[in-house]
Amino acid sequence: MLLIHCPHCEETLPEAEFAYAGQAHIVRPADPMSQTDEQWEEFLFIRENAKGAHYERWRHLHGCGRFFNAVRDTVSDRFLTTYPSGTPRPDLSTLTEGKA
Amino acid sequence: MTRFNAFALLKNALNGHKGWTEQWPDSQPKKEYDVIIVGAGGHGLGAAYYLAKQHGITNVAVIDKGWLGGGNTGRNTTIIRSNYLYDESARLFDHAVDLWENLSQELNYNVMYSRRGVLMLAHNVHDVQSFTRHIHANRLNGVDNRWLTPQECKDYCPPLNISANARYPVMGGALQERAGTARHDAVAWGYARGAAERGVDIIQNCAVTAIRRNADGSVAGVETAKGFIKAKKVAVSAAGHTSTVMQTADVRLPLESYPLQALVSEPVKPIFPCVVMSNAVHAYISQSDKGELVIGSGTDQYTSYSQRGGLPLIEHTVAAITEVFPIFNRMRMLRKWGGIVDVTPDRSAIISKTPVQGLYVNCGWGTGGFKATPGAAHTFAWTVAKDEPHPINAPFTMERFRTGRLIDEAAAAAVAH
């Protein structure tokens, strides 16, 4: 059971309140019909599956209901940071994995 | 290499077991191979075996970052079945079951393929419709699978609770009698022994850090913890770590790696004669030859390489088991463990050439890779040897995610009313 900091509630809470929502920063193209089949495949299916720092989304489903972004180390499962949707991808070099 | 049989066993029993030899040597890498297989699980070792045995390609290395058979091969709940819905899947898995039935003799290694039957339980009208569809499709594909009433389910698996008042009542089940289980470690060891006997090098504890490519884009070999090894062809069969390895060759895949857990109970005398799967409550159970109840859990919701897995999922899995089999409530869990499974969007595997000349991939088996082991290994070896897919694995391409020609076993079983 992970511990997750909701950037909206500003509380660190058990995973049971949250739902995982896949890789972050995959933007739906503004004009989908202009996309090639390869581009649409990329949008729909191709994922980083990063071993290490992973940009991902969670939803505070049983809480404020917000989708937000996170960086998590998929080897240790520890979160490096969480931040609201729509804000820029944080620079990995500024994040250090600390004990909670 | 010592041939295994009862006489050899008896002879060695009398001489203090002095006559046994090592089943595979601990190889060090050569400078160059015709084929390097990345990942020494059942799939990778099996592919090496079939490359040597059926295609005469013996200058082969199987390289693993750990010990052979230490990944999902040795961590799964060993369910083997082929009653899949789509023609493509049914053919692939039934091909595997055909090979399973002779594998012990083929390898001269008892993999204990146990044809004890797999019973899949239906708990709602949608399940019944879905299973009926499977049964009809299987019949016309020549795959055995038949419908059992609740009482027939109970007769086949006496610990089952078929009370109509259950939260998830048993409305019937689909039984594949040819399905069953096998001894997972023996599969890896048997293939390893058979491959080594034919000249394949098995290189353990040697992580492949990158796939190196020639100027023309084709495969040059692999970078490893023990240096660069040249290869004409590289075949990746690295389960949860496939994405990471393939990315070094600039091949991006529709894969995500999730933690999957499984558990066993303390051993008890035989009580559970078959395999039972209940997708609706997420209960997957059989009893090992040692007496342990072997129970599959689900995947955690997030991608991970930690192999840890959470407690809540296990609580749910055990609750599901005791819901369907209430007599097991006072049994005790002995051990639970985790693996990493690589999952594709349509929950079907990829056994395919790649855009990189000389690079091949066998991945995306999700929670169901063990049952396919001989079939996947056999067709993957074919694909690598001939640089074109075997007819059985031809539909399992990477391209299907672009065209939309999915083999969507998951969607076909999906529920929505």
Place this chain on the structure above:
Amino acid sequence: MSYRIPGRGRIDRAQPIRFTFDGHDVEGFRGDTVASALLAQGNHLMGRSFKYHRPRGPVAAGSEEPNALIGTRRGKGQFEPNTRATMQELRKGLETTSQNKYPSLKFDVGAVNDAAYMLFSAGFYYKTFMWPRNFWHKVYEPFIRAAAGLGVSPTEEDPDVYASRNMHCDVLIVGAGPSGLAAARQAAGKGLKVVLVDEHSEAGGTLLSEPQAKIDGVAAWDWLSSTLAELEAAGVKVMTRTTAIGYYHENFIGMVERLTDHLDEVPQDTPRERMWRVRAKQVVLAQGALEKPLVFHGNDRPGVMLAGSAQTFLNRFGVLVGKRPVVLTSHDSAWYAAFDLAGAGAQVQAIVDTRAEVRADLLDQAKALNIPVKLSHTATATSGRLRVSSLRVNKVSGSTVSAGSEIKCDAVLMSGGWTPSLHLFSHTKGKLAWDDDLTTFLPSDTPEDCVIAGAGRGLWGIEAALADGAAQAQAALDALGQAGDAASYAVDEDRPGTGVMHKELPTDKQPGRAKAFVDYQNDVTAKDLRLAVKEGMRSIEHVKRYTTNGMATDQGKMSNINGLNIAADALGKKQPQVGLTTFRPPYTPTTFGAFAGYHRGSHFEVTRKTQIDAWAEENGAVYEPVGQWRRARYFPKSGEDMDAAVKRECAATRSSVGIFDASTLGKIEVVGPDAAEFVNRMYTNPFLKLAPGKCRYGLLCGDDGFIRDDGVIGRISDDRFHVTTTTGGAARVLNMMEDYLQTEWPDLDVWLTSVTEQWSTIALNGPNAAKLLQPLVPDLVLTEENFPHMSCAEVDVAGIPARLWRVSFTGEIGFEVNVPAPLGRQLWETLWEAGQQYDICAYGTETMHVLRAEKGYIIVGQDTDGTVTPFDAGMGWAVGKKKADFVGMRGMARPDLVAKGRRQLVGLLTEDGSKLEEGAQIVLDPNQPIPMKMVGFVTSSYDQGTVGQPIALALVEGGQDRMGETVYIPMPDRTIAAKIVSTIFVDPENNRLKIGAAA
């Protein structure tokens, strides 16, 4: 003959307790375990081993016990196998049975396997049972499986209840021995929430076995009671009979508390066990160390046990495990066992030590007690059938083992040194470091906020454990911002010690034939381990799996390090190069019920019921589960089966009026200036121009272009839509909408609110629906002109404010009345009363399915399966052609989704008038061999309807271009021919939808 020593132990002699073992009455005392009570009778034989059925007695005194496993029973349904006799406390009426024996524990026919010992070597089953091929399935496998297991499974339902709670604390201390107690004292009184847990029935750990020690001048047991009182006063939660079973992410610990197994009577409302899910800011692991057996021929005979355990049986339970014991050791600690037993009156036959030199004070004390000492000796055999009667020992000089001599005895107390208990630490993915001096693994680094104290990190003796407990706890406190100094302790009569490590002990006999056990329960010997290495198993993980060493119910607590030492020796490598198998949760075997907790029976999972469900139950409904909901499937009258009931319900609805509870449909209120824009982007249909007061069918796809959900959407006002979804799709659709809204289109001013449970939804369908309803809706004229099909209005219905929809899922005149949920039943009954003059009929989901199929309306999930586009479903009309984008638009333009020959939804009518089976497969050529080329399958099929013959819907390759063609459905017994027809079987002109026209 009693082996109970007066004045010793912590049992309550005022409370004798009778229990049974294999049907015989045995008496013990409150505070005894089954093992201590049986040992007090001089009974060591408590079980049989797994493979060879060798007689076995307890080797340990705690939860690591591999041999003394018994069945335990309280009453009906209250039986459990494989209970450790060393942990099961006595209670009145406890029934216990030995296991894995036939016909009796003393005469077991399975013991013939022991004679075939050399045959059943490591991996033997991989090498044989392969010929003839069909013998495996029919002969060999049944034979192997019949030999499986130890105890027998329970066969009855468990009447007990199980519980769970979540707990949050600042400091969790696992293990209430000296280091754990010192850690708790250090953390107490600082305003922190401190929890101390121990798996045993009382706190104290080693102190319970070492009463001689004096801590700061106070006798150990007095110090223990005053410390526990002090901790309680300081608010520390001390939990006994509580096992920390697993250490998960972010200091999340699973603990199981056993609440009733020790009680004579189970109090009401008291669960048997409780799972604690603990989140601790800091964890102190003070789990101590486990003693290792020595590996020599015959080391498994009943009466051969760990020296420290013998000490525990004596000091904690007042039981002498033997009157003429011999001590066999490579560690100082066992000498104290000899001294303690001698002090209690035992005639210690000898102390046999493998070492050449031993501390002078130990030698002096042995001499003072007249105990013969043999240094530089090995043990090479034991004798005795069901109980050890002698130990054969041999002098060792260099690599030479001299001839042996027998020492008569009734117990062998062995010690191969101690192994830190690193299980929970290992669960954290903590790293271990090999310590050459201690020849064991020690904890090194962990990603979790956890410290290890005392013997768990190789410190020996009570004083060291206390000091380290305080120091490590202080380190944890420092991390919590509570700086301070660690308390110090002075201990008199402490027993620190050292020892040496052994692989199997040297022998003068042929080692390849020795039965020197490493894993007792699984009957794995040193010979098996060496054979595995010889056969190429080079990692401990391979050796373990090949031999099953460490896979018994003690999970390697007794066997892992001995196994590693032997494997490393066989490989000629250092232990860390061979590796240590990972310890996995749970720490000790844990009851399934404790994991399931409250989630059993009706509470296994939520069962959602509508407000009208109770009426349905009172009126005899038969239910079906749909997602978490239970829905009324049909309402049989007496004697009716489903087909008859559904037939009647269909006919009644088509001929007059039917009433249906549609409350489970998902409902989402979409509100805001951009509501229309949002709905238009989500659904395939155009919504921008839908007028307030109007409804429209909506089809929802994923961005892959496949149908996900559908429903009717009403525009309540300019900025307010009432969206309905399928029953099972409600949560999924809302989540998907929130995802697009929050992530892709955060600029839209629109909000989504789930109102599924705000409304009870009652559907009235049939030619008399409007007539029935009109008198109850005085404010709205229900005519075709005033309130046509696909209208909606906010209006009072039967005096209740409602959202009234004119929609139909049956092809008849239809209304859906939405009223605030708690008033649903009231409205239902009002309509029911008003409908009596029209012979109103309540119908369930089955009739709903039939009636909609007759009109060709799809059910998402039945007629679609996640691979069907709107065009495949024949619903291209629902796709907005002029829209620039909607979810799924690009996806459905992918090559395979626009290719020829896709499976398309069509109607089927069989030529012989028989009903098709749902899921049946369709072929064009029925005479082809198997495997056949299948071109589609039947998605829906009914014969209870009003068409006059069975109808079916099917997905068929290129189906929409095959109208009128015949296809074939091969069944096991025959082939059915069917004609492809339109999906609309009833009223294609939609005349029946019109008020005034149909009636």
Place this chain on the structure above:
Amino acid sequence: MNALTSFPTETLVSNAAVSVTKVPHRARLSLRARGDLGPLERALGYSLPRKIGGVTLGTACLGPDEWIIMTDDAAAIMAACASVDLPHSLVDVSGREISFEIEGDRAGELLTLGCPRDIDAIADGTARRTVFDGVTVTLWRDTSERFRIDVWNSFAPHVAHLLEIGARELAAEMA
């Protein structure tokens, strides 16, 4: 919506440890808005709590743009907000939920049966959505020993069942 408030108080369990009571329906509105909330607050006549968990006059902030308003006069609030010149959503959810009141020495402990979050860390006079035994609930802490949970109708029997079992379990512990 008067009919909704006619449901009586029903005590599910009451013992030395804790009492669990199903309390009468009270009208409730889900309010969603963002930006300058001034116009809305003027219409409501009070300031909306801005911090998630905050409660003002029966109105709890559940999300960055979400409030639940417990009221005795939903119609008045609907009317007052109807003309507010700020995009917002006001949805009557009075019929959606049932509320349980949990009171007593061990009220907080009872909640630990189903809530994974730290109950002790919840301040008095706050409210938030959380999860109880897998079910989404709104949890109000009125005082140190009194909580309320709002739960959708169809999940209420499941929640009530566990609360009743737990209350008896806690009482047995004290015996």
